[in-house]
Amino acid sequence: MSTTLVEDGLxxxxxxxxxxxxxxxxxxxxxxxxxxxxxxxxxxDNFGGKPVKELQxxxxxxxxxxxxxxxxxxxxxKHSLTSIAMIHRLGVVPIGEESILIAVSSPHxxxxxxxxxxxxxxxxxKTEVWKKEEFGGEEGGIWRANRDGAAGVRVxxxxxxxxx
Amino acid sequence: xxxxxxFTVLYFASASSYTLKDSEFLPTPLPLSKLFDHLDQxxxxxxxxxxxxxxxxxxxxxxxxxxxxxxxxxxxIKEGDEVxxxxxxxxx
Numbered sequence: 001m002s003t004t005l006v007e008d009g010l011x012x013x014x015x016x017x018x019x020x021x022x023x024x025x026x027x028x029x030x031x032x033x034x035x036x037x038x039x040x041x042x043x044x045d046n047f048g049g050k051p052v053k054e055l056q057x058x059x060x061x062x063x064x065x066x067x068x069x070x071x072x073x074x075x076x077x078k079h080s081l082t083s084i085a086m087i088h089r090l091g092v093v094p095i096g097e098e099s100i101l102i103a104v105s106s107p108h109x110x111x112x113x114x115x116x117x118x119x120x121x122x123x124x125x126k127t128e129v130w131k132k133e134e135f136g137g138e139e140g141g142i143w144r145a146n147r148d149g150a151a152g153v154r155v156x157x158x159x160x161x162x163x164x
Numbered sequence: 165x166x167x168x169x170x171f172t173v174l175y176f177a178s179a180s181s182y183t184l185k186d187s188e189f190l191p192t193p194l195p196l197s198k199l200f201d202h203l204d205q206x207x208x209x210x211x212x213x214x215x216x217x218x219x220x221x222x223x224x225x226x227x228x229x230x231x232x233x234x235x236x237x238x239x240x241i242k243e244g245d246e247v248x249x250x251x252x253x254x255x256x
Contacts, residue, residue: 059176060174060248060250063224099256100255124253124256125253126253128253129253130176130254131255143254144254145251145252145253145254147253
């Protein structure tokens with residue numbers, strides 16, 4: 001299950017499937033490019049030393065795709081990229097697997113390095129995707145917030161309890 | 165689709181955990197300035213614990229939620245509208 005938006009030199013997507021680095025590389029591959037930079041974000045087994053069992057991502061899909069497209073369009077223009085692609089995985093992502101892939105291609109490597117980093121930072125700041133870290137046991141999970149390194153909000157209410 | 169005389173409100177992440185819902189239908193019309201108080205009445209404590217750190221979209225566009233209805237900037241949520249509560253994001 002996945003949804004995508006595609007324009008000339010732009011590709012953004014959300015999917016419940018495994019992510020494939022080769023696939024996203026091929027989406028930005030071009031005879032006009034001398035460099036492809038790929039970033040893979042993978043799920044870490046701890047937060048500040050505390051063991052994390054798995055991560056779960058949810059999204060406001062229609063809004064998130066628009067945000068990702070806007071980010072990619074602006075970065076493609078700013079760095080004169082040949083092409084840019086960004087895909088985020090949703091649902092449960094086991095530890096150590098890719099949760100996001102970004103690929104950029106450009107005539108020369110400097111622009112590709114810079115654009116790749118900037119695209120990730122913009123995505124983390126703005127895209128309407130939320131990460132829940134599951135600690136396992138009775139502790140449950142925490143909705144993480146990227147902004148200001150905030151510690152996030154504990155999920156206090158499971159399906160069997162009412163809000164206080 | 166929301167029934168006649170209602171709009172859809174979508175809850176994500178901490179807002180969804182607090183309401184124990186992904187979405188629901190609420191009656192229209194509702195001034196945007198009243199949205200947080202309205203939800204706080206339904207879900208006690210939600211304004212301080214969740215909503216004050218959230219953004220709001222109306223039909224997929226971000227909107228400013230006015231502090232009060234008196235500043236002349238207030239939008240009215242209409243039948244069929246889609247409102248979403250957007251907690252601080254955490255992609256990547």
